[in-house]
Amino acid sequence: MAQAELALIVGAGSGLSGSLARLCAAQGMRVALAARNTDKLKGFSGASLHRCDATDPAQVASLLESVEVPDLVVYNPSYRARGPLLSLDPEEVRKTLEVTAYGGFLVAQAAAKRMLERGRGSLFFTGASASIKGYAESAPFAMGKFALRGLAQSVARELGPKNIHVAHFIIDGGISREGDNDNRLHPDAIAQTYLDVYRQHRSAWAFEVDLRPWVERF
Amino acid sequence: MAQAELALIVGAGSGLSGSLARLCAAQGMRVALAARNTDKLKGFSGASLHRCDATDPAQVASLLESVEVPDLVVYNPSYRARGPLLSLDPEEVRKTLEVTAYGGFLVAQAAAKRMLERGRGSLFFTGASASIKGYAESAPFAMGKFALRGLAQSVARELGPKNIHVAHFIIDGGISREGDNDNRLHPDAIAQTYLDVYRQHRSAWAFEVDLRPWVERF
Amino acid sequence: MAQAELALIVGAGSGLSGSLARLCAAQGMRVALAARNTDKLKGFSGASLHRCDATDPAQVASLLESVEVPDLVVYNPSYRARGPLLSLDPEEVRKTLEVTAYGGFLVAQAAAKRMLERGRGSLFFTGASASIKGYAESAPFAMGKFALRGLAQSVARELGPKNIHVAHFIIDGGISREGDNDNRLHPDAIAQTYLDVYRQHRSAWAFEVDLRPWVERF
Amino acid sequence: MAQAELALIVGAGSGLSGSLARLCAAQGMRVALAARNTDKLKGFSGASLHRCDATDPAQVASLLESVEVPDLVVYNPSYRARGPLLSLDPEEVRKTLEVTAYGGFLVAQAAAKRMLERGRGSLFFTGASASIKGYAESAPFAMGKFALRGLAQSVARELGPKNIHVAHFIIDGGISREGDNDNRLHPDAIAQTYLDVYRQHRSAWAFEVDLRPWVERF
Numbered sequence: 087m088a089q090a091e092l093a094l095i096v097g098a099g100s101g102l103s104g105s106l107a108r109l110c111a112a113q114g115m116r117v118a119l120a121a122r123n124t125d126k127l128k129g130f131s132g133a134s135l136h137r138c139d140a141t142d143p144a145q146v147a148s149l150l151e152s153v154e155v156p157d158l159v160v161y162n163p164s165y166r167a168r169g170p171l172l173s174l175d176p177e178e179v180r181k182t183l184e185v186t187a188y189g190g191f192l193v194a195q196a197a198a199k200r201m202l203e204r205g206r207g208s209l210f211f212t213g214a215s216a217s218i219k220g221y222a223e224s225a226p227f228a229m230g231k232f233a234l235r236g237l238a239q240s241v242a243r244e245l246g247p248k249n250i251h252v253a254h255f256i257i258d259g260g261i262s263r264e265g266d267n268d269n270r271l272h273p274d275a276i277a278q279t280y281l282d283v284y285r286q287h288r289s290a291w292a293f294e295v296d297l298r299p300w301v302e303r304f
Numbered sequence: 305m306a307q308a309e310l311a312l313i314v315g316a317g318s319g320l321s322g323s324l325a326r327l328c329a330a331q332g333m334r335v336a337l338a339a340r341n342t343d344k345l346k347g348f349s350g351a352s353l354h355r356c357d358a359t360d361p362a363q364v365a366s367l368l369e370s371v372e373v374p375d376l377v378v379y380n381p382s383y384r385a386r387g388p389l390l391s392l393d394p395e396e397v398r399k400t401l402e403v404t405a406y407g408g409f410l411v412a413q414a415a416a417k418r419m420l421e422r423g424r425g426s427l428f429f430t431g432a433s434a435s436i437k438g439y440a441e442s443a444p445f446a447m448g449k450f451a452l453r454g455l456a457q458s459v460a461r462e463l464g465p466k467n468i469h470v471a472h473f474i475i476d477g478g479i480s481r482e483g484d485n486d487n488r489l490h491p492d493a494i495a496q497t498y499l500d501v502y503r504q505h506r507s508a509w510a511f512e513v514d515l516r517p518w519v520e521r522f
Numbered sequence: 523m524a525q526a527e528l529a530l531i532v533g534a535g536s537g538l539s540g541s542l543a544r545l546c547a548a549q550g551m552r553v554a555l556a557a558r559n560t561d562k563l564k565g566f567s568g569a570s571l572h573r574c575d576a577t578d579p580a581q582v583a584s585l586l587e588s589v590e591v592p593d594l595v596v597y598n599p600s601y602r603a604r605g606p607l608l609s610l611d612p613e614e615v616r617k618t619l620e621v622t623a624y625g626g627f628l629v630a631q632a633a634a635k636r637m638l639e640r641g642r643g644s645l646f647f648t649g650a651s652a653s654i655k656g657y658a659e660s661a662p663f664a665m666g667k668f669a670l671r672g673l674a675q676s677v678a679r680e681l682g683p684k685n686i687h688v689a690h691f692i693i694d695g696g697i698s699r700e701g702d703n704d705n706r707l708h709p710d711a712i713a714q715t716y717l718d719v720y721r722q723h724r725s726a727w728a729f730e731v732d733l734r735p736w737v738e739r740f
Numbered sequence: 741m742a743q744a745e746l747a748l749i750v751g752a753g754s755g756l757s758g759s760l761a762r763l764c765a766a767q768g769m770r771v772a773l774a775a776r777n778t779d780k781l782k783g784f785s786g787a788s789l790h791r792c793d794a795t796d797p798a799q800v801a802s803l804l805e806s807v808e809v810p811d812l813v814v815y816n817p818s819y820r821a822r823g824p825l826l827s828l829d830p831e832e833v834r835k836t837l838e839v840t841a842y843g844g845f846l847v848a849q850a851a852a853k854r855m856l857e858r859g860r861g862s863l864f865f866t867g868a869s870a871s872i873k874g875y876a877e878s879a880p881f882a883m884g885k886f887a888l889r890g891l892a893q894s895v896a897r898e899l900g901p902k903n904i905h906v907a908h909f910i911i912d913g914g915i916s917r918e919g920d921n922d923n924r925l926h927p928d929a930i931a932q933t934y935l936d937v938y939r940q941h942r943s944a945w946a947f948e949v950d951l952r953p954w955v956e957r958f
Binding site for chain 4: 143170171172174176179180183187188191192194195198199202216219220221222223224225226228229230231232233234235236237238239240241242243244245
């Protein structure tokens with residue numbers, strides 16, 4: 087009997103990871119959640135929980151060896167130092183780059199290793215408005231999100247022809263789970279688009295999708 | 305009893321329009337197909353057929369008045385003069401601009417008029433690799449597809465906050481319906497993504513999606 | 523004795539064309555100015571004046587045959603219909619496309635014909651913020667300026683290796699000649715950058731330069 | 741008597757830094773060169789030489805305190821790990837990010853501190869084709885160069901209105917100093933464009949300029 091598909095979602099705690107986990111589970115997929123702080127992962131009874139600092143090569147390698155070959159890996163973590171240029175703490179800037187971009191590389195590399203063995207897989211990266219526009223007083227986040235997009239493009243070009251679907255999502259606006267407010271991105275709505283892209287036939291794969299609320303200025 | 309949704313697809317004859325018509329019909333939508341040459345539309349027994357030159361303001365106005373308010377309008381027409389710059393016939397270049405971009409404006413304006421009356425709707429434009437890259441010896445097509453993208457962006461910014469979902473699709477590669485070949489974009493696969501985007505909740509609308517076959521170099 | 527270089531500036535009347543004419547003349551170049559309305563060209567005593575509707579293939583062909591082979595051709599004309607989508611007059615939209623983009627094609631083609639005979643030349647196009655962003659309630663201008671950029675890219679890729687330098691300038695902000703105000707783009711400052719790019723060695727040609735005042739938000 | 745302007749060029753050893761140093765000196769500017777390995781800086785008799793690891797906050801702070809307020813700072817360093825994704829050493833990827841992007845942040849911050857005290861300055865960053873396109877098998881370099889561009893955009897938006905000219909150059913192609921070959925970017929030609937941009941009036945500042953040889957495919 088065929089195993090259920092496995093989704094590995096890295097960087098829990100945000101609304102998006104939770105929505106993705108629930109949607110994947112509702113679709114009959116198995117779900118693994120990984121985060122530095124697994125306390126944030128409580129309450130996902132249907133998912134396996136994994137403690138992992140995505141900026142640590144050994145922990146990421148270990149994470150990807152501890153699960154079966156994932157069909158879908160989503161990289162969500164980000165960290166953001168912001169403020170006027172002169173006020174920024176260099177260590178916080180380094181951390182922003184490491185969590186937002188370098189961890190994406192580590193996860194991509196470790197996930198690709200497993201997926202290439204099997205000859206298929208999907209690898210998704212979560213970006214932001216800052217992925218394509220460097221806003222004033224937000225240099226570190228722009229650096230991290232631009233870098234993640236560069237990574238995604240490069241990996242898409244390398245791995246697409248090897249049957250691994252790499253996609254990058256530009257989430258343009260604030261995420262909110264409040265029921266009555268559709269002026270902000272609802273994480274369930276974002277998750278639905280990730281799933282749609284995951285289900286795409288390989289004759290017409292999306293690389294990049296930008297998502298924003300209907301009222302968002304852009 | 306609620307009326308079925310209405311999809312109006314402008315520019316039939318390509319594989320994409322046919323696939324969209326079939327998919328919309330299979331989803332229980334009513335379908336209207338419009339093209340300059342209605343001979344190309346034969347065989348879509350489930351759709352109403354409309355003769356319309358999309359570059360003629362009166363014909364486009366007439367088309368949009370002759371149907372009920374569409375829930376979804378898709379603009380597909382394009383025309384392409386190509387060759388070395390010195391070999392291009394200025395009249396062919398003008399036609400490329402008119403079919404590829406100016407007709408898109410006319411349809412957008414006439415469709416928006418109906419949709420704004422009702423307070424909702426979706427308006428999709430079909431682009432190409434040439435929407436974002438001007439290839440050598442293909443200036444007219446780049447002009448038309450760049451222009452269509454500029455139109456789509458502008459209209460998205462104006463009409464999004466009025467509850468009209470404007471989206472632009474970059475089809476990056478050749479389209480083919482041949483069953484065994486997933487090295488080219490299958491029009492059914494493209495159509496599925498259009499439908500997914502049409503079904504998006506307005507808290508997380510996509511503006512732009514690029515689609516290409518897994519093997520495509522980009 | 524070597525002839526002075528010839529600059530042909532199409533679309534006079536704006537501050538930029540005047541500044542370019544004066545700067546080129548000050549550099550010892552000969553200057554030809556072409557515009558639909560030659561009344562606007564009065565006062566350039568050092569330049570030859572040419573009446574030309576840039577959207578008319580015959581007039582453009584005639585213009586380029588009436589002058590010696592230009593070393594530099596600059597295409598400046600634009601026209602702008604704007605307002606809410608529903609308020610736009612289709613004929614004004616067509617005119618926006620023709621003046622802003624189609625005329626650029628005609629001039630590029632006619633200029634390239636002369637330049638290719640001699641094996642060198644520079645062909646510059648003037649864009650705007652709207653070349654890369656479609657603003658709300660400004661669809662026609664976005665269509666025209668996006669199209670002009672697509673043209674410039676395509677022609678740069680075709681003609682660069684034939685020793686013709688094609689460049690596109692994104693003028694991001696309002697132009698003003700008022701002496702004390704450097705919050706808006708001074709046309710003399712823009713012209714200086716055009717000249718710098720014209721003087722570039724072909725081992726390092728710029729294709730695109732964006733210019734804006736120091737205070738401009740972007 | 742007015743002091744000569746001071747140019748601080750970070751990241752020597754490449755052809756570009758040397759050409760910039762010579763051109764600035766020829767223009768009567770004072771030149772300071774900083775690099776991790778000062779052996780590479782020998783032979784620039786007219787410049788002050790500074791040993792500095794641009795990825796070390798303390799060394800960068802020290803460098804900027806050891807010189808007078810620079811009028812122009814250019815950040816050139818880059819490092820490149822490349823190869824198939826699975827073959828990349830995570831430490832090499834980290835180093836690529838640090839040298840190519842994080843060092844740019846450190847230099848920008850330390851230079852801005854000095855320039856803001858005086859109320860003017862120019863801060864230039866050297867990018868590459870990989871700044872806007874993530875090539876296959878070159879993920880780390882894309883990450884670094886994308887990040888540097890995000891930094892430059894953010895800092896330009898913050899510091900432009902404070903009279904600091906921030907510019908980013910996309911060097912698209914290989915650099916070569918060989919005299920007879922203009923099929924590759926000559927560093928003197930690149931340096932000339934940097935100087936032209938440095939000399940721009942603030943009513944029309946360039947943020948981004950792409951440079952490539954006339955024969956380059958792009």
